[in-house]
Amino acid sequence: MVDPTLAEMGKNLNEAMKMLEDNQRKAEEENEKKYARKDIPGPLQGSGQDMVSILQLVQNLMHGEEEEESSQAYRLQNVGEQGHMALLGHSLAAYISVLDRERLRKLTTRILSDTTLWLCRLFRYENGSAYYHEDDREGLLKICRLVIHTRYEDYTVEGFNVLYTKQPIIYISSAARTGLGQALCNQLGLPLSCMCRVPCNTMFGSQHQMDVALLDRLIKDDVESGKLPLLLVANAGTPGAGHTDKLGRLKELCEQYNMWLHVEGVNLATLALGYVSSSVLAATKCDSMTLTLGSWLGLPAVPAVTLYRHEDPSLSLAAGLTSSQPVEKLRALPLWLSLQYLGHDGIVERIKHASQLSQRLLENLKNLDFIKTSVRSVLNTLVV
Template sequence: MIYLVLKNFICILVLHSDHLCKPHRMQNVGEQGHMALLGHSLAAYISVLDRERLRKLTTRILSDTTLWLCRLFRYENGSAYFHEDDRDGLVKVCRLVINARYEEYASEGYAVLSSKQPVIYQSASGRPGLGQHLCSQLGLPLSSLCTVPCNTVFGSQHQMDVALLDKLIKEDKEAGKLPLLLIANAGTPGAGHTDKLGRLKDLCDQYSMWLHLEGVNLATLALGQATSAIMAANRSDSMTLTPGQWLGLPAVSAVTLYRHEDPALSLAAGLTSSQPVAKLRALPLWLSLQYLGHNGIVQKIKHATVLVEDELSSPVVLFKFSQEMSAASSGGSVEGYCAGEKEVLDTFNRWLGEQLLQLVPASGMDVVELEDEGTCVRFSPLLTAAVLGTQQGDVEDLVEKLSELVPVMSSTMCLRQDFREETHRHSPSLIYVEELSWPGLGAVRYEPQAEGIDESRRKQELEKINTELLKKLQELDTDIIFSTGPEFGTQENCIFVGMVTEDVDVSELVNTIATLGRDIEESGRLLENMTEVVRKGILEAELQLQKANEEKLMEEGVMRQLPLVGSVLNWFSPVQSSIKGRTFNLAAGTVLSAVGNFYKNNQILTLETRLNNQLSLSQLPSVCSGDKNYTY
């Protein structure tokens, strides 16, 4: 009951902590996830037990969890270290190896490392920043880190070059350094490739080096059948597992399994602790393993591997939209593409990954950046399927959406150059804008052809015309998406054209953009001219009105201008005014003589009435009839 209350309270805090934030979908936590979360609450309760009872309970939990994990992942006679940061296990292992290889390290400290500088080897396809983190935590210089290139001619481009590693180790030994530890991949962070673990272990034995493994493919050790490349992982000296990701268990710690015979060195390295509370880190995983059972764990991992149709291969699928694919889809060649094509292809692949994740959220598709291949779309169900609940139907939807998006991307890629050339034909009114980060047909800017205006006004007119042009394009009955471009793009006042199908007439599209822009510019110029004409006409009319007032004053005298006195005098002695009316012609922009009448509320008023009402000419458009000739 307390657990449910706490859960609901936390949900309310998450949902209402900031009403300005966008809504976030919370992870769908299954029953096994609830068990993991319950483990954290139980750990807090258990920690208040008396010391002896706590010691016995935590020792049992730690030993049982370690035994289950070693059996599940085929790592016999291993010990386990549970840690929150998945890099922390490797840091502790490195300290263990330093303590083992430098006998005086416990008493002399880092001073003993100066005689033989330790060297840690890692793959170029390894986790970014891992080596730097190790050196920082261990107090070692970056020169103690050696990055081994991957194969480029034979084998996978993401597998460590074993022959080159052998050469580097020999060179370091000749330089008086101590090869300490090798970090290998059982599933690289990007492509999911596995190093040649058997050969690497033989090389480590030859030079008395420690072999540490990490990677998503270690999960397949729990299956009844695993590849020979993965099976060699059980010969390693240590490996880091992340069962929380593989099994969909929230807030479950990572585990580093290792083999070492000296418990004192393990204690010195921090891999074991005499504090019972530290052993309670295993409790959430202990509860989850109890709940799932051996068959349940294997079934979850097997389900994830089956989603890629071949459970014996690497459970990671990479997809990349390329020039060859675009040319094959359109029946053309890869020649003739515009400059910066690699950046454009990377942009298209990022767009593809985002679209697939949006259309099929349960697929867990993501985008990875690889050194040689560039941007790729990755499907790695071992990392996401248990959390998102991915099913075979989601994979089928993914394939269907992929088959719909690829032809659109191909046609857009093939028409980009045509769009560029057609835009140049409408120069200088249309300017092609090179924006490599835009996944679409391209970007253009309409340039007004006005002359003799300053830069500030030209920018204002440029922004106004392109804003109106974008609005009109978005109102067209078409499937093409027009927008202002990337959120953090560098180009302003541009029209960005999105993906297009192969039946789009690029020439007609560009002509439509140019025509609409020209119409907007001309209508704006006409309005400016009319505004200027009206302004000058009103000024002239005001002068005529002032002159008429002066003439009336001279003709009728001052006394007749007084409201009460003037009415009496006009009654006894009416005056026939010789002042003629004026009319303002909007089309001609001129003030002409008229019959002396003024229209107001559909009534004809004499000039005297007009003057007595004191109506300003600035009110003419609002008080006159719809005719273009306003008479006063």
């Protein structure tokens, strides 16, 4: 038997989503109707308002007069049943957080262990731990702190004083997402000189893959200068271009210089498929990777996940990758519900479908380039 409170919670969520979707449908049918500024909520009413009135206010805000010209961009998407499961997870997390401490601890431990086990098996990452976070850069940030704690034994006691003797260096690709290096330095309290951008190949190979030979020389120069190569951020799918770095070679280089290898990118999603390229498969041997399952599976409001391997739980706790607070572990609940709803086959099918769509788009773009080239050749001939 389902707990009446849980059943009521699910019913209320379905009713709320139905109200918003119905209002959206009516707004599209009555396109001439425009909401005025007076519809935007003002001071709190003393007697409060019911759920229908509050949802109407939300709808009014979504179609405020200042967004009239671009109202098409604010349409409420049909999130589907799997999206409802993710949204229900946030409601359940609030409900579960008021349980007594012992029941809360047991429940959150089960949710966290289940989700971590499923993700490690899905993405072929053996014996991994998981950190769930809202900002997709936060996982890498905590990993950097973990590596600092690991490589500088006195960091916990002396703090940044221990970094003076050997300046830490973090290496990222020049094809990495904009602002990533600066964001890491700002959050870690490190100068920008601790960030080394590695150029991509320009004469040989892809223009979006990290130049491994040049990286090797950069690391040697830093070691000779008394600096400490700390961590390398590699891409399995560069932003915009989708290229994968030579992860196998980069892993060998990291082992040679005792560096941590972190991998991120959309191509990591293909690890869940039965077939995967050798370059992406090499990511399973990295020290950590960040997965953005919300965008891969079309799930709203689910956290990103950073999988990592480390033997010392005390250092993971010091870096913020684990928490002693049971409520913090409830971040995984929306993902726990969504993964169970989709199942292994459903997850694989969604990723496979997205991969096929990408392949078809690539083929169409190639055909378009061929047509443009042919037309240009014909025009040049006519001109001559």
